[in-house]
Amino acid sequence: MSETTKAIPMASETSMAARFKRYGIWIVATIILLVAPYIFSSGASITTMCLMGIMIVFALSYNMLLGQTGMLSFGHAVYYGLAAFATAHMMNWVIKTGAPIPLPLIPLAGAAAGLFFGIVFGAVSTKRGGTAFAMISLGLGELVYSSSLILRSFFGGEEGISADRTKLLRFFGYNFGSQIQVYYLIAAWCLLCVILMYAITRTPLGRMCNAVRENPERVEFVGYNPQFVRFIAFALGGLFAGVAGSLAAINIELAQASFVGAAQSGAVLLAAYMGGVAFFVGPILGAIIVTLLSIKLSDFSEIWVLYFGILFITIILFAPYGLSGLLMMHAQFWRGPLSSRIARFGKLFGSYLVAAIPALIMILGAILLIEMIHHIVQKSAEGPMMHFLRSSRFTVNTHTALPWVGGIVALIGGFFAFRMTWPVVAKAWNNALADAQRSGA
Amino acid sequence: MNSAVELKDLKKNFGKTEIIRGVSLDVKSGERHAVIGPNGAGKSTLFNLISGRFLPSSGAIHLRGENITGLRPFEINRRGLSRSFQVTNIFPRLSVWENVRCAVLWSKGYKYSFWQNIDRLEDVRARTAEILDQINMTARAQTPAGVLTYAEQRALEIGITIAGGADIILLDEPTAGMSRSETEHAVALIRKVSEGRTLIIIEHDMGVVFDLADRISVLVYGQILATDEPVKIKSNQKVQEAYLGAAGHD
Structure with a gap:
């Protein structure tokens, strides 16, 4: 079949594979809905x-x-x-x-x-x-x-x-x-x-x-x-x-x-x-x-x-x-032999992990600062001690300098470290794209 | 011969500005009729009136003898008149296939159906494939229309216009902005798709006009100066003064 006729959707797909492609997703969804209460019980x-x-x-x-x-x-x-x-x-x-x-x-x-x-x-x-x-x-x-x-x-x-x-x-x-x-x-x-x-x-x-x-x-x-x-x-x-x-x-x-x-x-x-x-x-x-x-x-x-x-x-x-848009951006990498797909996604997600660590530090720094401000402004009656993220294990004294300095360092330092990882992610993305195009061709 | 589109003393003004100042025209069924005239003469406005995009200020429009003045564009389209646009007017994020298919659906009687699987409508599929073949875009079927080249978008515009099988087709400057070879291609396409139908075409390229048209109307400042066969238009003194001479500068 030539490339040109392939471009036109066929009127009726009757093969088993096509049938599964059409209904498989609904079967999977049904199974998920049936078993979910047994997993999250x-x-x-x-x-x-x-x-x-x-x-x-x-x-x-x-x-x-x-x-x-x-x-x-x-x-x-x-x-x-x-x-x-x-x-x-x-x-x-x-x-x-x-x-x-x-x-x-x-x-x-x-x-x-x-x-x-x-x-x-x-x-x-x-x-x-x-x-x-x-x-x-x-x-x-x-x-x-x-x-x-x-x-x-x-x-x-x-x-x-x-x-x-x-x-x-x-x-x-x-x-x-x-x-x-x-x-x-x-x-x-x-x-x-x-x-x-x-x-x-x-x-x-x-x-x-x-x-x-x-x-x-x-x-x-x-x-x-x-x-x-x-x-x-x-x-x-x-x-x-x-x-x-x-x-x-x-x-x-x-x-x-x-x-x-x-x-x-x-x-x-x-x-x-x-x-x-x-x-x-x-x-x-x-x-x-x-x-x-x-x-x-x-x-x-x-x-x-x-x-x-x-x-x-x-x-x-x-x-x-949105989130589905982010996911769909990755669909283009899902081609070629399975082992190369896994290797490609492995490298890409590795770079995401590299970026995620400083990003997480930055976010935690920001949350700490916001929570402390909220505590001081809204709950001064409760005294200086604050349970960070409502956890009794992380108690912070909002009247001392350390948590403030720590929060600011985490926020700013985290941001600059995060900023430095962007080229790493971009490079990994481009590599994955080039690799996918090679194996698709 | 029966008349396909008949305009009776049509007028259109925007506020105090008169754009169409009393146009009467009788386009015969099956003819290829060109409308020429200098920029700002009101050619596109005339199309907008015929196709229902604008309401006329006065006068009447008849389609195969039926008065369609005041009908909305989709009502006129359902009576067998279809038009293209000077500025490309497509569905940019839909594929070429979807663009053409949208234009096929009504003519096949599916209306607002939300109970039929569109991919199983064999007549729609066949007609869409036929149109794509005619406009030479089968290989581009799955491409989003927005990323096509300009000439391809113009071809798609024609494809959308003819897909519903209308027997009266209005094309607004289909070859504008095209290279010589693209224009030749487009003219061949227009000749092919207007076979056995009524064609009204606005065109600036005189080569295209004299090549394609059975009759030509010259529109100047919202009025028709002359309507005649190409050879007679060419030798018409008034037309030469008002338009053809000036057009030589383009």
Whole structure:
């Protein structure tokens, strides 16, 4: 087969290898979801994984707008939150009437609510793209959030609406009282939604979404209405955000006003951006990492939000395509015989390690200084002694010079040492590139 | 012969500035019609009016007898009129294949489908491959459109324009900025893809115009000075004074 015909995607790939390539990733994902609670079996881990699963669906639904269609929304939590309330009301209705609807089907109500509000608000906001769309989304977000504090019968005021998930019709004997049962419910819905959202990217609409993102004007001259493309993408984004919100309500048996708020809209934006909006896997990575950080960082510091913000800015500045973009940059080295791939990555990661050590010293120096300043300004009443990173083993006296000098030396010295490693990394990168090109040819 | 595009006393002004000052034109079905004129004469504005990008201030546009005045670009496109742009207007981060495929989808009736796998649509695949073959870019199928050479982007622009199978094609300076050999290549391509269709072309290169066109309209300051066959345009005194003489300086 000539090179030119190879360039065209074949209509139907039927070989076993192609089949595995197409479905293998989903089989692997299913296995990971099934065994994860056995590897991370503590109660806290399972709770964390539940939140991750919810965030994955939410972040991917957000990326249907941002990464796929080029719509920057500041109010995506509206669909998540309203679906959460719809879910709580639905559950209470099912409990009250004794309708034969088991819990695993309840997210369908969230999907319907998300789709409904996606259609209603989408009809208004998708008339415009770009900045106008972003501003409308912000306005709608504020509108719904303030309504949630006014319309007490639907939103339940301060306490929100709670619903007991164990009181529904049993599902093959499961009542979803334990967190592990909820985990599998979330995992199943997460997998289903991820597959569906991935499939949508490979449909005529999915590709026209990309075209609208690239050049909405040209789309009009190939027969498509870009506003309608945006509208459908928005409605579908609302649907999947609705599933995520529904799972969240089931997970904590509660829907609160904060679910529709700006912080929730911001969280999904951060997750999608940190993971990278240019690749389908990006928001999945972002959802996992943002969930993990927002739970773990608070164990180490009161001002973890500050570090989270710094990390976000760093990623935006130095890796604008996010973590998935960084990973994908390495895909070009994955060619040639396996042994040469391993050798190539070994050398490259060796250089990363060389750079990582001074970088770590620099970061620790900075954190020490920030924590000491925070301690002196906010907690002078507790005296001069501070537990660094909340560890009882590293106690620092903030009234002596040593930790300050140490912090400054680590920060500045670490930076200059780190700066000196950049050429090493650059050289290793270029070598790997040249090596990969040789073995690819 | 039936008329493909008919303009009836078309006018367009931006604020107080009149760009198109009463244009009436009847482009026959199946002809290759060139629109020439000095810079600022309103040629691109005329295309923007016909294709629905701008709304006319007054007058009417008929497509095969149907009044399409005030319709939006995609509605006009669905009625079989497709256009290219003077400034390359493609999907830069999509591959060449995807660029052309986007332009094929509507004509094959897939509309806003989000339930069909696009890679399994055999008719779309075949049509996309056919267009890439016509514009000689099969080998570049997987290249992002944004990194193509200028001449390749111009060829892709034509590919996107013809992919939907429109039978009325508007090309806005398809050979602008091309070298001689690239121009020859482009003209051969245009001749090939406009076979059996109606072509309206804006072009500054007189060699291309007289080579390609069945009829020529000369647009000067928003009005048509003359519409005729190439030989008669060449010998038209008014045209020579207003345009061809001046164009000699280019």
